[in-house]
Amino acid sequence: MTADPLSDALAVADARSVFSGGFTAGGDWAIELRGRDRLKVNAVLRGSCLLVREAGGEPVRLTEGDVVVSDGGQPYTLCNRPGVEPTDSNDVVMDPVTRMERLGQGEAVDVECVSGHIDLSRDRGDLLRRALPELVHVRADSPEAGVLRWLIGQLATEMKTRRAGVEFVSAQLAQLMFVQVLRICLTDSEGLPPGWLRALADERLAPALRLMHGDPAHPWQLEELARAAAMSRTTFAVRFKEAAGVPPLTYLLNWRMSLAARALRQDTAPVATLARSVGYTSESAFSNAFKRAVGVAPRAYRVEATAGTRPSDS
Secondary structure: OOOOHHHHHHHHOOOEEEEEEEEEEEOOOEEEEOOOOOEEEEEEEEOEEEEEEOOOOOOEEEEOOOEEEEOOOOOEEEEOOOOOOOEEHHHOOOOOOOOEEEEEOOOOOOEEEEEEEEEOOOOOOOOOHHHOOOEEEEOOOOOOOHHHHHHHHHHHHHHHHOOOOHHHHHHHHHHHHHHHHHHHHHHOHHHOOOOHHHHHHOOOOHHHHHHHHHOOOOOOOHHHHHHHOOOOHHHHHHHHHHHHOOOHHHHHHHHHHHHHHHHHHHOOOOHHHHHHHOOOOOHHHHHHHHHHHHOOOHHHHHHHHHOOOOOOOO
16 A cells, blocks of 8 residues: 555545536426435536535535535435425436436526535445545635636536547546545544544644555554654544544554455455455454454455455344
8 A cells, every 4th residue: 555545545445436417407496316325426517506404404505616525324405495395316307418407497597516426335344434524515715626626617528528538537537526525624624523534634643644554564553653643652542543533553453454355355365465465464363353343254255245246244
């Protein structure tokens, strides 16, 4: 792995951003969106609308250039005003060429949005999902939003021109949009739940995280990690747990298991070789640790993963 925890987490989670389409709307309109256990992304190209969460709370106003990322746990509605009966997104007909939908009445276009999702079906440990709040709202006027606006503009251009390679380019732009959202989250860590992303946002803890990610097989001790963070053992341990949600060595164990799970999905190396790559000299010790963390033995995980099914927890 590298010493870049953000890139590492995206790779290990096998996060894939997918552009799925969009809509234009005018008059009274509302559409209900469900993440279905995927991170859902919406970007407003022009106009404005409201985001209303099924779980309640104040509506969130979205304006041109805003981007929201939902953790997929709760449905939400995009609308022009509260109280409009929403249409289920599955019932809206998408133009097969432009992949855009039309909502509301009349010819006027008051708002235009594009949508996508981040597929986390292979993120067995919910590495990304647990690191993010329920809803991330990146405002167009935020200091870090310039790159995001450019990416949204490029995505809109791809949608309209439909040049050769549009599917591939749109997917890459969607991936870059998601990475930029994560980078923006790192600049405002107060809204993040305890997890690796919040720990990475802490400049004092980041050196210790980079050590663990750069050499996960090393038998890291609390003293070494605390020294890298220029703190005492006690201060480091307390601060790390508050930010990451788990003690430093538990984080290291979880990270090793995430690496191992990805290797089992992608590689054919013997389990003993894989065990050594994440710091275990004994295959049996690794197998026991993996089963405790993931719920199934490494060989069973590999068999089911390569068969195209997700291993059960039983």
